[in-house]
Amino acid sequence: MRTLAVCSWSLRPETPDVLADALGRVGIDAVQLALVPCVEQPAVWAGAIARLRSRGIRTVSGMLATVGEDYSTLETIAKTGGVRPAGTWARNLELAKSTAAIAGEAGVPLVTFHAGFLPHDRADAERVAMIDRLRAIADAYAAHGVRVAFETGQESAATLTEALADIAHPNVGVNFDPANMILYGMGDPVAALRMLAPHVFQIHVKDAVPTAVPGTWGDEVVAGTGAVDWPAFFAAVRALPRPVDLVIEREAGPTREADIRAAREMVSRLAPDLSK
Numbered sequence: 001m002r003t004l005a006v007c008s009w010s011l012r013p014e015t016p017d018v019l020a021d022a023l024g025r026v027g028i029d030a031v032q033l034a035l036v037p038c039v040e041q042p043a044v045w046a047g048a049i050a051r052l053r054s055r056g057i058r059t060v061s062g063m064l065a066t067v068g069e070d071y072s073t074l075e076t077i078a079k080t081g082g083v084r085p086a087g088t089w090a091r092n093l094e095l096a097k098s099t100a101a102i103a104g105e106a107g108v109p110l111v112t113f114h115a116g117f118l119p120h121d122r123a124d125a126e127r128v129a130m131i132d133r134l135r136a137i138a139d140a141y142a143a144h145g146v147r148v149a150f151e152t153g154q155e156s157a158a159t160l161t162e163a164l165a166d167i168a169h170p171n172v173g174v175n176f177d178p179a180n181m182i183l184y185g186m187g188d189p190v191a192a193l194r195m196l197a198p199h200v201f202q203i204h205v206k207d208a209v210p211t212a213v214p215g216t217w218g219d220e221v222v223a224g225t226g227a228v229d230w231p232a233f234f235a236a237v238r239a240l241p242r243p244v245d246l247v248i249e250r251e252a253g254p255t256r257e258a259d260i261r262a263a264r265e266m267v268s269r270l271a272p273d274l275s276k
Helices: 016-026 036-040 048-054 074-080 086-106 125-142 157-167 178-183 189-199 230-238 256-270
Strands: 004-007 030-034 058-063 110-113 147-151 172-176 200-205 207-209 219-221 245-248
Touching: 004 058, 004 256, 016 048, 016 256, 030 036, 030 048, 036 048, 036 086, 048 058, 048 086, 058 086, 058 245, 086 110, 086 125, 110 200, 125 147, 125 157, 147 157, 147 200, 157 172, 157 189, 172 189, 178 189, 178 200, 178 207, 178 219, 189 200, 189 230, 200 256, 230 256, 245 256
Parallel strands: 004 030, 004 245, 030 058, 058 110, 110 147, 147 172, 172 200, 200 245
Antiparallel strands: 207 219
């Protein structure tokens, strides 16, 4: 059964109870939970999954935020994102192992993260190192019975498909974010979803408009008001080989709760069959 959920970081909560209250206001009872605070802020977030469960909220997946990421420009995130920097790799592996234990103990089946900009050339030494690191992270989660999914957008669907083949790990798939394909200028979201279909474990519901200046960010907008062709996108979701959860993500703007409600209403209107 598919579920409609919300990314916890979209609501910027200070505590699990604040998160639960916000989810109540937007009318959704499932969440993708940022897991690094459970490791780094245990006084507040340790036991968050159980606390949310006691409030009637299911955690459908977790999110690993890698350290040292700089989203100031496309150039800075290309250098600092995911597992690409050698200087942050040891800490990122530690966080992967810690969050894997939390997710496994709580029965959270999936954790997603940005792998980082994967070089297109399969012979690139940096790409080889990244593939080895991603395989190590997949092993860390698999040891606790948790799958991992790479967020789309920082490379083309073709490059990501090749990377998945090189990693060759049954525990690894894709968290498909259509807006990221637009924000990073990495191709048409519908065509990309069709190419990656065998590997998709989860969908982010997010929208964007492309940049008018190559080499700069596009702009994230309220779902349903951007460049994603949602009827065609949802048709491609229906054609996936497995049912997957839809998770609303909103990372910009001052009216997050209203924007999330608008996204929920769009899904209900265009694809009521894809979520409860």
